[in-house]
Amino acid sequence: MTKVTPHKFAGVYSVEDNDRTSLCTESLTPGISVYGEKLIDYEGKEFRVWSTRRSKLSAAIRNGLGEMPIQPGSRILYLGAASGTTVSHCSDIVGSSGVVHAVEFSERTARELIHLASSRNNIVPIIDDARHPTRYVSVVTGPIEVVYQDVAQPNQAEILYENLKTFCSFGAWGMLAIKARSIDSTAGLDEIYSNEIATLDRLGLQIEDNIDLSPLEKDHRFIVCRVTEELT
Numbered sequence: 001m002t003k004v005t006p007h008k009f010a011g012v013y014s015v016e017d018n019d020r021t022s023l024c025t026e027s028l029t030p031g032i033s034v035y036g037e038k039l040i041d042y043e044g045k046e047f048r049v050w051s052t053r054r055s056k057l058s059a060a061i062r063n064g065l066g067e068m069p070i071q072p073g074s075r076i077l078y079l080g081a082a083s084g085t086t087v088s089h090c091s092d093i094v095g096s097s098g099v100v101h102a103v104e105f106s107e108r109t110a111r112e113l114i115h116l117a118s119s120r121n122n123i124v125p126i127i128d129d130a131r132h133p134t135r136y137v138s139v140v141t142g143p144i145e146v147v148y149q150d151v152a153q154p155n156q157a158e159i160l161y162e163n164l165k166t167f168c169s170f171g172a173w174g175m176l177a178i179k180a181r182s183i184d185s186t187a188g189l190d191e192i193y194s195n196e197i198a199t200l201d202r203l204g205l206q207i208e209d210n211i212d213l214s215p216l217e218k219d220h221r222f223i224v225c226r227v228t229e230e231l232t
């Protein structure tokens with residue numbers, strides 16, 4: 001017996017299926033499985049199971065995320081889109097009144113992202129380097145409310161800050177999946193996380209949430225922060 005119920009976060013759902021509870025989103029493009037995820041028909045709608053092993057945002061929600069800035073209608077800038085696994089669920093959540101600008105610098109990986117965007121009007125693929133936001137400023141239309149970042153780079157806090165500074169104003173949100181081993185391959189995890197958080201704080205971002213993604217993702221933390229002062 002399958003049952004789908006709304007999650008506390010708008011646009012996110014829980015599905016109970018054979019004694020297992022998973023997260024899911026309502027598909028914007030019924031009939032299409034983006035990355036092999038299970039499709040569930042329920043009361044005339046189609047839902048896509050949202051893997052906690054394939055998406056750090058799903059893992060963060062499962063591990064107790066307190067705030068979910070990505071909502072129906074949100075305008076997002078997504079850095080490190082890869083082939084679009086998490087982007088596809090963000091696209092479901094923001095719906096046709098929102099937009100996901102999805103930045104990926106690997107042309108090969110981005111081919112699938114471009115294919116995904118061809119069937120979803122609310123995804124704008126941007127093949128560029130997230131370290132240089134001024135390069136894609138002309139492609140990003142309108143104000144951005146949330147910058148989501150999942151790039152394996154050493155200076156993750158600075159990249160988030162530069163993008164927030166370029167595209168956002170007071171009240172905007174940053175969501176950052178910190179991949180510890182891309183920052184330092186040997187230092188202690190707590191030290192790496194504290195340094196990144198201290199950098200975000202020094203750059204003027206207010207930390208709202210800090211989630212350990214284990215055991216779903218090894219050596220990762222998920223940070224939610226907010227622009228509460230003018231970024232200079």
Ligand SMILES: C[S@@+](CC[C@H](N)C(=O)[O-])C[C@H]1O[C@@H](n2cnc3c(N)ncnc32)[C@H](O)[C@@H]1O
Pocket residue numbers: 054055056079080081082083084085086087103104105106109128129130131150151152153
């Ligand atoms: C961990 S994967 C992202 C997975 C994706 N966020 C998801 O959940 O579906 C990280 C991606 O970031 C991309 N990346 C790394 N550095 C980047 C940069 N400076 N600019 C844009 N993309 C970058 C990589 O090519 C890779 O595809």
